[in-house]
Amino acid sequence: MxxxxxxxxxxxxxxxxxxxxxxxxxxxxxxxxxxxxxxxxxxxxxxxxxxxxxxxxxxxxxxxxxxxxxxxxxxxxxxxxxxxxxxxxxxxxxxxxxxxxxxxxxxxxxxxxxxxxxxxxxxxxxxxxxxxxxxxxxxxxxxxxxxxxxxxxxxxxxxxxxxxxxxxxxxxxxxxxxxxxxxxxxxxxxxTGKRLRRVPTPSSELLRRPSVRRYALASAAVGAASGIILVYQVPVMVSAGLTLTTAAWLAGLRGVTQFLGRVPVTQLVNWLGTARSLKAAFLAIAAGAVLLGWAVNPMVGFLYVVVAGFGIGATSPLQGIYGSELFGTDELGQGMGVITMVFGLAASTAPAAVAVLNDIHDTRWWAISISASTAFVAALAVRTPQPATG
Missing domain, CATH: 1.20.1250.20 (MFS general substrate transporter like domains)
Structure with a gap:
């Protein structure tokens, strides 16, 4: 062209x-x-x-x-x-x-x-x-x-x-x-540029498909894990013994590892396939959550940064690749809109649930156990998508 x-x-x-x-x-x-x-x-x-x-x-x-x-x-x-x-x-x-x-x-x-x-x-x-x-x-x-x-x-x-x-x-x-x-x-x-318009597939119709419901479950679970880690990573590291400044710098460094986690995505998909790559990213988030709970010194905190950063960073492009295979070109926008909403709602409500539990019994382990377990559930829920027909 x-x-x-x-x-x-x-x-x-x-x-x-x-x-x-x-x-x-x-x-x-x-x-x-x-x-x-x-x-x-x-x-x-x-x-x-x-x-x-x-x-x-x-x-x-x-x-x-x-x-x-x-x-x-x-x-x-x-x-x-x-x-x-x-x-x-x-x-x-x-x-x-x-x-x-x-x-x-x-x-x-x-x-x-x-x-x-x-x-x-x-x-x-x-x-x-x-x-x-x-x-x-x-x-x-x-x-x-x-x-x-x-x-x-x-x-x-x-x-x-x-x-x-x-x-x-x-x-x-x-x-x-x-x-x-x-x-x-x-x-x-x-x-500038031409704006394409089409009649979207209703969200309710997409969610009638078992493969979409399963992906929505996985997205909700990993959204909950990501939201909890985002809100509580600094408070958890501080409660484990790190200073606020050290914890904040480590959390900021996680953004760098998120960037690095996106670099090998193409090679990872070629090696493992999309579904297994997404599973690996979700499992890395679960492992990172466990490391976060034990971040009693900067070295363990750095391990958390590397593992969780890779998982969260790779998840973003992998979800798009997985969605393109699941929904196809015609339904991709509407389909990913549904998935994005599910992810966002879970990421928003899960930290509030942890906060309620912390008000009852203040411990960093609520954030750790819930984020690790939901990320693991997300990994279990991912299946190889059926070829899209749209």
């Missing part, structure tokens, strides 16, 4: 990658660092504070389809500008809040809007339309940028909380997010 000779728009796609770093880093990754300082300063129950994170994830999962629909009908520059302004205002409100209900409402709203209108399902769609001649490179570049969200934001959040306090840290993180979203909105060109 003649269009394949067009120069790849590195700058524009990279802007979208930077946007995903801010979208994921400002609340989704930083919350685990902010959690204990918020509880210690305010005296609010941990379960109530974690509810703000869970509420953001649940609402973000539910409005994600509207984010996809919006990017089909509106300029992405308008979407990103509005998202940045709203999220910044919401987090500033949360940082000033003296009442628990105000904090939960405002922070959950800010996190939900970022998840619904700034996460991969929106950024990658814009990337595809920005570089229609080289879709794999465009999507891959955005994903590789996104892998560094935790690497940058976890140490940044820890440094801000340690040097200031959680309210100032949250205001600074929110301001960075707003600046990045507005800058990207101003720098991106007007959208």
């Amino acid at each position: 003649a269009s394949t000779r067009e120069p790849f728009p590195w700058w524009n796609v990279s802007l979208l990658g930077v946007l995903t770093i801010a979208a994921y880093g400002s609340w989704y990754y930083s919350f685990g660092v902010l959690l204990d300082p918020i509880v210690a300063d305010t005296g609010w129950p941990q379960s109530s504070v974690v509810a703000s994170f869970g509420g953001a994830g649940i609402a973000g999962s539910l409005i994600a389809p509207y984010g996809g629909r919006a990017v089909d009908t509106l300029s992405p520059r308008l979407i990103f500008a509005a998202t940045g302004l709203f999220a910044t205002a919401a987090f500033w409100t949360a940082a000033w809040a003296d009442a628990l209900w105000v904090f939960i409402t405002a922070s959950a709203a800010g996190g939900a809007v970022l998840a619904g209108f700034g996460f991969y399902h929106v950024a990658q769609t814009v990337a595809v339309r920005t570089a229609p001649a080289d879709v794999p490179r465009a999507v891959g570049l955005v994903t590789l940028y996104g892998a560094f969200a935790s690497t940058l934001y976890l140490p940044l959040a820890a440094w801000l909380v340690t040097g200031l306090e959680w309210r100032s840290a949250l205001r600074i993180l929110a301001t960075i997010t707003g600046v990045v979203f507005l800058a990207v909105a101003l720098a991106l060109p007007a959208p």
